[in-house]
Amino acid sequence: MAKITEKEYSNCYEQAKLVYEKKKSKLDAVNFLSKKDGLGMKKSSATYYINAYLAMRDRKVYQKTINNDATKYYLEHIYSENGKEALEIALQSLQKHLEYYSKQGKGELKLLQVLHDYFVDEIINRKV
DSSP states (O other): OOOOOHHHHHHHHHHHHHHHTTSSOHHHHHHHHHOTTTTOOOHHHHHHHHHHHHHHHHTOOOOSOOOHHHHHHHHHHHHHHHOHHHHHHHHHHHHHHHHHHHHTTSOOOHHHHHHHHHHIIIIISOOO
């Protein structure tokens, strides 16, 4: 499977925001991302990336892993656009995802755990 590029996951992020804000349906966002004249992503990949964003905004578990670079991008942008409280919610969602993944017997997502811990230590627990 081809790695999802920054162009693709940044577009997924923007489309997911529109879905979250109820400005676009998830189906329309997935179709936009997968159209041949657009990004041409697989519909399943576009759905996973949109679902991850939606889960991060609502403190829910997401079951399909998005790549590490995309996760970092999502966390950075959620924080810069919505603040520390939104980042805390996204990190709780990421932690739920890590726990879910581990329980599936697929091993651990060590780099995602490091990313999670970095954001907690450097932003959430940082003393100003």
